[in-house]
Amino acid sequence: MKRVLLILLALGLLAGFFRLVPLFHLVPLRQIQALAAAGEFNATNAARAFWDEHLMKSLNQAADVPQVLAALAADPVKARTQYGRTLGLSDSTLFYLHGTGRVVSVKKNGVVLALGADGTAADVLLPTGHLFGNTVRDGTGLLDASAFPNSQYFNDLSTELNHLVEASVLPQLRALAAPGVTLTFTGCAEVAADETELKPLKIIPIAVQLAAAP
């Protein structure tokens, strides 16, 4: 009898505790599904919104390519800190760059530019093929991974930004590029820690146009 009373007392205390600290809530399923549909992450829309509202308005924040290349040649460690950013455990540095260069050659995988209107060296390569990786997403420093609820969303956004470059920038680059033409470009580059040969520097373009006549 005493044992039964103790068990009942324990169950009563437990019930009281879980009344104060509930283990679950019951919610109508349709209500949750409607909320989820309304708030679902759409990477295509998010990438387009970021592109229009932030990226295109930040082009003037990019560093000057000749200046960065000179700094990297003089003091790579300082230059990477001053002009670039490194994410997480990666040992690569990302740069957001702007420059003007004369088209030296148009290759299958990209357009080779010489910096400056009269240059002839292969200083920069603007790729024109399929894009992979997160250079565009991470290169500008405008996006913060912690602002996304999970890494999958962040990765999807990267893929969509690459698609936007492929769909809207690369066709324009291919159309404009011809040897001797001078182009102005803004884009993102990734330089590995052990990379010492920087020319041509591969820069994924996010904006490109014919340079204004001098």
Add this chain to the structure above:
Amino acid sequence: MNRQSLTVQLRRFQSLLALVLMVAALSAASPNFLTVDNTLNVLRQISINLCLSLGMTLVILSGGIDLSVGSVLALAGAVAAGLLKNGLALPSLNLLIQVTVPGAIVVGLGVGMVLGWANGVAVTRFKLPPFVATLGMLSIARGLTMLWTGGFPVTGLGDDFGWLGTGHWLGIPVPVWISVALVGACLLLTRRTPFGRHLYAVGGNERAATLSGLAVNRIKIMVYLLGGALAAVAGLLVTARLDSATPNAGLGYELDSIAAVVIGGTSLAGGRGSILGTVLGCLIIGVLNNGLFLLNVSPFWQQVVKGAVILVAVAADKAGSRRDH
């Protein structure tokens, strides 16, 4: 003190002595070792293994072994995380059960207890050798984890749940408080309760325990159930700490926990050992891992060193047992 009693005292405190020597050597070798931050870091890291090892100690004391703790850890963490993140939909009732943090913890513990109970039943009712029964459970629980998660991590579990793994209370990490509380509970259980005495009796001589009228099967089932529950606690801590339940969580953790128990002086034959010995074993493994990392020793060599330490500990234990006989 004569030579024989000195030997006895040395054997009694051999784990503590090994730990003190390691701490002294690593403090001399690395200036970053004996700092408050690093000490707290080591304690936080060992808290997971400590939870697993406490359960493993109880199981080994009873004369068994539990190879499934790493997989149980993964499944308990995954189920808790999945329910916390997505709830449980009941389409036929048009209802979603939204699980709260306490609810997820209770369910996680429940998963561990059910799997532990199943191990106990396999060992006692179906007379399977513990090695085989828990090896089977290792595979079953890992497979269930993959099925539950679809092979993908469950992330974004919120700050309240994350506090369990990353929070602090009075400057000490929460996982350390939890593992200290569990050490206290296991000490009480093994030293101050009839269950504890029965556990040693069953592990020491199962036949004698049976003839003495002890409910051996019930004790063994309870031991495996507790082992499962403690593995679930470890799973909840890992998940909370990483803010993610990964399907591969806890892979190989059973080896670290068995190593901690053995290094702590618990006999693999059962019936001899202690909770405090296991605490020392966990500290030795934790300090060893941390020290080798601080000294930039390659992870491959770390495995070799850990294996060698286990062999030395078991050899010392065997040598001691031979002298006793």
